[in-house]
Amino acid sequence: MxxxxxxxxxxxxxxxxxxxxxxxxxxxxxxxxxxxxxxxxxxxxxxxxxxxxxxxxxxxxxxxxxxxxxxxxxxxxxxxxxxxxxxxxxxxxxxxxxxxxxxxxxxxxxxxxxxxxxxxxxxxxxxxxxxxxxxxxxxxxxxxxxxxxxxxxxxxGEGGWGGDRGASTAVEVPDRKPDTDTTYDVTPQQALLYRLCGDRNPLHADPAFAQAAGFPAPILHGLCSYGIVLRTVTDDLLGGDAARVQAFGARFAGVVFPGETIRVQAWERDDDIVVTATIDSPRQERDGAPVLADCVLTPR
CATH class of the missing domain: 3.10.129.10 (Hotdog Thioesterase)
Structure with a gap:
């Protein structure tokens, strides 16, 4: 196999x-x-x-x-x-x-x-x-x-051998108004800039490669979205102090196309911060589409 x-x-x-x-x-x-x-x-x-x-x-x-x-x-x-x-x-x-x-x-x-x-x-x-x-x-x-x-x-295309399916644990989002609710406008050239940080996967730059992989256009790197979201929450809830971040984990739940807007919402709990990231779009089919899920930031 x-x-x-x-x-x-x-x-x-x-x-x-x-x-x-x-x-x-x-x-x-x-x-x-x-x-x-x-x-x-x-x-x-x-x-x-x-x-x-x-x-x-x-x-x-x-x-x-x-x-x-x-x-x-x-x-x-x-x-x-x-x-x-x-x-x-x-x-x-x-x-x-x-x-x-x-x-x-x-x-x-x-x-x-x-x-x-x-x-x-x-x-x-x-x-x-x-x-x-x-x-x-x-x-x-x-x-x-x-x-x-x-x-x-x-x-x-590589599953089906009868192995362990693994755990699936969702992070519960608090049922109240978020402590921060903000947006970030992804620039049209963001993926082209971010790829200079060591990820030259053509999925994020080459239209023909992206289409062959099943996407209508190149998509933003998941780790770029990850960094955008972490920076946003750090600025909004940790006073912009990166040293206060001990840990951050997230599941990549959907794609972002350059030029779209990411909406970041976060809820402070006793020991951590729960975060969601979705698409904020005037297009009905994309508005609210997930970007990151099961996100937890652990502050110092």
Whole structure:
């Protein structure tokens, strides 16, 4: 079979050594829309994302893309026991937990393994878990754990072998008015800008590739939507202080096309913040379409 769970589950992937600079941090923040609102070029809080001075901070979601930030080829899918191609794959979910504020420059090693494979009948879900640790030359101590990541990819057409379907736990949205309700206008060139952050999947730039994959046009990267939503909630409910974010996880529930508007709603609870992201559109068929679901932000 194209996916052999006996081979895949538990298999380690090659360690990935990487480094980043403040220029990478600035580009990432611009890619997820920082500095795009009127007045952001003069707002000290907004400039914490876009100006490389002593106040520059790093949104934790940067840790997800940092290991591949300088890659220019489409993402490889050379996973042990998994014979799949890029056209079958969409991002299923993503979570990151940081041990402290990510430094604006550093070096690290990411160790990753395939943690599970689920059989959804007409598709497979492949889970990966990784730990990033500081390496020699980093501003933190060598070997210090910086962050952990957990993600899944949804592989169409590769289920049906009778394996474990996996858990399905929905996050309950509070039945009250959200503590923040705001929108972000995705720019027409947003996916073209964000792809410079290390994800050159042609699904987000090449119209012919997108149509072959079943979409009418290139779609926004799921991780771009993820970063937009995290930044929005951080600004609205955490005073714009990225260091107050301990963890953020979400399931990718739908697509965003460049030029659309994302509506972000969030509810503060005792220990965390529940978040939803949907399309805010005058077109009836797209208005309210899900973008991210089962989102939980854990603050410090």
């Amino acid at each position: 194209p996916i052999d769970p006996d081979v895949a589950i538990g298999a380690p992937l090659p360690d990935r050594s990487f480094s980043w600079t403040s220029s990478d941090v600035l580009l990432y923040h611009l890619g997820i829309g920082a500095g795009s609102r009127a007045g952001d070029n003069l707002d000290p809080r907004a400039l914490r994302y876009t100006l490389d001075d002593e106040h520059l901070q790093v949104l934790p979601s940067f840790g997800i893309v940092a290991p591949t930030f300088h890659e220019t080829d489409p993402p490889p899918l050379d996973l042990p026991g998994c014979d799949i191609n890029l056209g079958q794959v969409v991002h299923g979910s993503q979570a990151i937990e940081v041990r402290g504020a990510i430094p604006t420059a550093g070096s690290a090693v990411l160790s990753t393994r395939i943690s599970d494979v689920w059989d959804k009948g007409k598709a497979a879900v492949i889970w990966q878990e990784g730990v990033a640790r500081a390496s020699a030359g980093s501003t933190t101590g060598e070997g210090e754990e910086l962050w952990t990541v957990r993600s899944s990819i949804f592989v169409r």
